[in-house]
Amino acid sequence: MNHTNKLELSPFFVNTIPKSGSHLLRQLLQGLPQVTHDWDRHWYFEGHSNQIQEHQNRLQTLKNNECAFGHVFYSDKWAAMLNQLGMKRMFLYRDPRDVVVSYVYYVMNKLQTDVFYPYFSRCSTQQDRFRAVIEGFKDGPYRRPGINEWYGRFMKWSKDEHALVIRFEDLVGENRTNECEKIINYLIPSIKDESAVRSLIEGMKANVKPEKSLTFRKGKTGGWRDEFDEELKNLTKEHCGQLLKDLGYETAADWN
Template identity: 70%
Template sequence: MFLFRDPRDVVVSFVYYVMNKLRTDPSYPYLSNKCSSQKDRYQAMIEGFQDGNYRRPGITEWYERFMRWSKDEGALVLKFEDLVGSNRKNECERIIKYLMPNVKLQSDILSLINVMEENIKPENSLTFRQGKVGCWRDEFDEELKRITKELCGPLLIDLGYETTNRWL
């Protein structure tokens, strides 16, 4: 299974996660000591950075490491936004059919979907902050949008988050 999320939201989510919950991450010293603002942290994650022996790739390079999985005919490709949105039941059904191809009865599938939904407990998750789609819009200023377009434009189009590089 290949699950992906809008790279802009990944940047925002990752920065909040590292700064507030995972201070043992190798990115933390750079983000906390060498970035003077949240904007600087976002820019560092978008562009990538080198801190001593530690190199953090930019978000496009980071995604490109996994993109071949999205083209694998044997992979189930899922969008985070579909899993948290109104399409959740359909996506859960796709997961069930992928993992358990012998389940044929719709009643069994619906029971499994109910179990899956009952097990969604954001309050128990270390990585959950908001789970909102498009939160980058509240965080990125015009300069960050410009940088993101330059460095991530083709990726955003390939992933289906934008149709052109003329977004916002």
């Protein structure tokens, strides 16, 4: 079998923190032969425990070479369900500071149906919006947790022994080729031929077309440095300095 033009993959699940590069990873994966994803049928949110059965029923309809995507908080029930289904999974995350910036721009410019758009619209400045996302806020019946709590709901996936953990920064930087190879080795461990792996990697990279992503803005790393003033930097250290250190984005909680 020519692995570079025909694959037979079991269905798999891709979980991401919002604004961490879901569309980029989706394009890379769909650069693999026959790999598909249907936004309408197979997009998942954390939901509630009573939705687990409904989620499982939908996941069971996935066919070979088809994947599901979601923004799913970690729960033992979700992990157990994926184990029961025998599904491989990936977990993608990004520097929380860039997620803050990306989320605010996305809501203000592209997702004005978001429940927090009215709150953001009442903020006087962009800095106020960033501050709200870092600290967390409540607007009527809706509560947005601070960035540290927000990440805490997802990051247990990074400890999932069955998951391939990916950083957004590695997908957009010089490590993209290595990350693509990791993905191939994880999804298709049977492929050992180096030329076949290289061909698959090139197909993945060639399928990246940022202009086709509705959510794409800049897709770069460290953009928060152009947006945060000193007050916001200090606020970020206060609220998630340890998180940034734990994730490897800073060497100390009180970074410069």
